[in-house]
Structure formats: C-alpha cells, structure tokens
Amino acid sequence: MRILVTGGAGFIGSHVVSALTEAGHEVRVLDALLPAVHRAAPEVPEHVDFHRGDVRDRDTVAAALRGVDAVSHQAAMVGLGLDLDDAPRYVGCNDLGTAVLLAExxxxxxxxxxxxxxxxxxGEGRYACGSHGRVVPGPRPAADLEAGRFEPRCPRCGAELTPGQVSEEAAPDPRNVYAATKLAQEHLASAWARTVDGTATSLRSPGRCSGRRVRRDPRRAGARFALLGLVMPRAATPYAAVAVLLAAAVPVTRRSDPDRPWSAALTMTGVLLLVLTPNYPWYALLLVALAALDGRVEWLAVAPAGYAVYLTWTLGLSEAQVRVVHESAYGAALLVVVVAAVFRQLHGCRIPRGRESGMVRAARGIRTGSGSG
Structure with missing residues (x-):
C-alpha cells in the first residue's frame, strides 16, 4: 500500500514511518517542520517520499494525496498550551488541518x-471513593498543587480516591484546549467516514510519550523561575522575580562606577537571566560581556549551566529529570555568582588597572576625553 503519514517527521509519526517501511509499504510523509518542534532537519529514511508543507493548505494536501491508498494522520500541535492565547493555534493546526485533510x-x-x-x-479518568463509589473529581486546588499533592480527592467528602481503568465507553470530558481539539478531530473523522462510506480509526494514545526522538517545546524545558520555585510556591514566583529585580536594581544603580557606566546594565542583565533561568542556552552567552568588560569571570558559570539544560533535551529524559537538571545547574551557577559577589563586597575587589582589557581602556579614554587627534 501507499500510505501518507502526516506529521511523519515527529516523534510518533517517525516511528509509524519506520514501522510501515519495514513492513514493505510505500510511505509518503507530509510535515511542516515547524521551528518550534524541529530545531534541525529530520533524518528521512531511504525510499520515503518527503513533502514539506502544512495540512491547512489545500493544494499541498491534494498533491500529497495523489496515488495514496490510506492516511495516518499524526500532524498536530501537541501539549496543554501555556495559556488561552494558544487556543487559535491549537484549533487551527488540529481541527482546521484535519478538516482540510478530510475534504481533500x-x-x-x-x-x-x-x-x-x-x-x-x-479528562481525569475513572476514580472511586470508598464512601461514595464512582465519582468525577473536579479541578485540583492550587493549594494542593503547591504542596505537592497531585492526586485528586473526592468532590463530596475530600477523601483519597482509587484510580481505575477507563473503558472506551467512558464519556469524554476534555479539560483543556488541546483535549478539546483532539475530541473535535474524532467527531470530524466520524462525520467524514459516514459521509463517504469510509473507515476511520482513532488510536487514543497516552498523553505523555518519551524517547530519543522527542522534540520538546523549548518553553517547557524545565520550569520558568525554577530557582525561586525551590523556596516558595510556584504561583508566587513571578511576583518574587519582579521583587528580586527591583531589589537588585537599587544598589547596583546607586553604586555604579562612573568610570565603567556599562557595569550596572551588565550586572542587571546577569541577574535577570539568573532569575528567569533561561530555557535557551545561547542567552547565557550574553553574560560573556560581564566577564570581558567588567572582569566578573564568575558570570561565566551560567554558560555551562545553560548547555547542561540543553543536553537534557536530547537525552530522552522525563520532565521530572529535566526539572532536576535545570534547577541544579542554575542553582550551582547562582551559588558561584553570589559567593563571588559577597567576596567582592567584603574585600572591596576591583579590576586591577594593569589587567583592564583594551575595550575597558578605550571606553575610559572616550569618557575622559583623552586620546590623540
């Protein structure tokens, strides 16, 4: 058979492609290779007809369907979404894309x-309470999540619940935008099958899959404000981050050296990057300027921390393991910076004039008006 696999360059899609080619089928792949998912060009197996394009484009889909006997529709925007601002993209990629594919x-x-x-x-799945039998748990309270209690409780008495197996006859209960779009896909496929007298099979796979081919969303690699999350509830970390930045800005600005006007800006940049614990390792390279211009070599500790986090993306680690690496790496970098800062305050350390870089001397000369000409 000749089979079209949409999203065939993704994690599950690439495994589907491998299984189909090993079974002797002729495979064609349609994938948009969105930069948010694919940081590098994927490895396409031999004898696979690869088409780069979006399932929301009718002409692209029509071309990919020529001569095809069946379709494995894997293309989708996955995850839970960071907030409702992502809803239009989820609906566009998942539901509009499916509708275009079915029409073609x-x-x-x-x-x-x-x-x-x-x-x-x-949704939450199937749970039973010892006193009230089968129940449908509600949303988890924020207080429970902050305290590390992730299991839902009985909505009637608050007792612990016993999880059970979910059958295919269970009523759907999508509880986020992604889940709603996946259920809408099934309804669209069912309507298409009845209309054209076709067959549509939905494979409801686990919500979390892991392995070496996983492409993680960079926005989710570790926790934002991860360091602050070690010492306070996660919900409070954005406000604490603002407070830390304001607290750092006052002494840094007041004690800025007129001979080195760039020092305050660079130091605040370093504090900002540490507080945010950046997910993109190249951000850490900005701190090289702190070492090159201001002689603060301790800031270079953030660079290897960033790349330690980057490596976790490629090793197929679980989300919990990624979080541990993230917080440990940036925690160690923060410790280095804090210890160095305390040492400088206690000993009044400054850059020895004889060791100033050429850039520092040039900047000092421009500021004082010295130089030839």
Whole structure:
C-alpha cells in the first residue's frame, strides 16, 4: 500500500514511518517542520517520499494525496498550551488541518484513515471513593498543587480516591484546549467516514510519550523561575522575580562606577537571566560581556549551566529529570555568582588597572576625553 503519514517527521509519526517501511509499504510523509518542534532537519529514511508543507493548505494536501491508498494522520500541535492565547493555534493546526485533510481525501477518493487520538479526551479518568463509589473529581486546588499533592480527592467528602481503568465507553470530558481539539478531530473523522462510506480509526494514545526522538517545546524545558520555585510556591514566583529585580536594581544603580557606566546594565542583565533561568542556552552567552568588560569571570558559570539544560533535551529524559537538571545547574551557577559577589563586597575587589582589557581602556579614554587627534 501507499500510505501518507502526516506529521511523519515527529516523534510518533517517525516511528509509524519506520514501522510501515519495514513492513514493505510505500510511505509518503507530509510535515511542516515547524521551528518550534524541529530545531534541525529530520533524518528521512531511504525510499520515503518527503513533502514539506502544512495540512491547512489545500493544494499541498491534494498533491500529497495523489496515488495514496490510506492516511495516518499524526500532524498536530501537541501539549496543554501555556495559556488561552494558544487556543487559535491549537484549533487551527488540529481541527482546521484535519478538516482540510478530510475534504481533500473525499475529493481524491481515499477512504481509509487512522487518526492519532489521545487519552486526554477522557479528562481525569475513572476514580472511586470508598464512601461514595464512582465519582468525577473536579479541578485540583492550587493549594494542593503547591504542596505537592497531585492526586485528586473526592468532590463530596475530600477523601483519597482509587484510580481505575477507563473503558472506551467512558464519556469524554476534555479539560483543556488541546483535549478539546483532539475530541473535535474524532467527531470530524466520524462525520467524514459516514459521509463517504469510509473507515476511520482513532488510536487514543497516552498523553505523555518519551524517547530519543522527542522534540520538546523549548518553553517547557524545565520550569520558568525554577530557582525561586525551590523556596516558595510556584504561583508566587513571578511576583518574587519582579521583587528580586527591583531589589537588585537599587544598589547596583546607586553604586555604579562612573568610570565603567556599562557595569550596572551588565550586572542587571546577569541577574535577570539568573532569575528567569533561561530555557535557551545561547542567552547565557550574553553574560560573556560581564566577564570581558567588567572582569566578573564568575558570570561565566551560567554558560555551562545553560548547555547542561540543553543536553537534557536530547537525552530522552522525563520532565521530572529535566526539572532536576535545570534547577541544579542554575542553582550551582547562582551559588558561584553570589559567593563571588559577597567576596567582592567584603574585600572591596576591583579590576586591577594593569589587567583592564583594551575595550575597558578605550571606553575610559572616550569618557575622559583623552586620546590623540
């Protein structure tokens, strides 16, 4: 058979492609290779017909469907979304993309579809209370999450619940935008199958998959404000970050050296990057300026911390392991910076004039008006 795999360069899609080619099928891949997911060009197996394009584009989909016998629809925007601002993109990628694909399949006479469903359509799943039998738990209270209590409780008496197996007959209960779009995909596929007398099968896979081919969303690699999250509830970390920056700005600005006007700005940049614990390791390279211009070599400790986090993206580690590496790496870098700062305050350390870099001497000369000419 000739089978089109949408999203065939992704984690699950690439495994589907490998399995189909090993089984002797002719495979065609359609993938948009969105930069948020694919930081580098994927490795395409031999004898795979690769088409780069978006499933929301009708002409692209029509071209990819030519001569195809069946479709494995894996293309989707995954994750839970950072906030409701992501809702239009989820609906566009998942539901509009599926609608365009189904319309073109109907036009091309392709009648077999396998859809990448998700178990997130079931919501919390099945739970039972010892006193009240089967119950549907509500949202987890913020206080429980901050205290590390992640298991839901009985909505009637607050007792601990016993999880159970979810059957396919369980009522869907999508509880986030991603889950809602995955359920909408199933409804669209069902309507398409009835209309064209085709077959549509949805494979509701686990919500979390891990392995060496996973492409993690960089925004989720570790926790934002991870260092602050070690000592306070996560919900309070954004406000604490603002307070830390303001607290650092006052002494840094007041004690700025007129001979080195760039020092305050560079130091605040370093504090900002440490507080935010950046997910992109190249941010850490900005701190090289602190060492080059201001002689503060301790800031270079942030650079290897950033790359330690980057390496976790490629090793197939779990989210909990990534968080540990993230917080440990930046925690060690912060410790180095703080110890060095205290040492400088106690001993009144400054850059020895004889060791000033050429850039520092040039800047000093411009400020004082010295120089030839």
């Amino acid at each position: 399949m109907a036009r091309a006479g392709v009648r077999r579809l396998v859809l990448a469903g998700s178990m997130v359509v079931y």
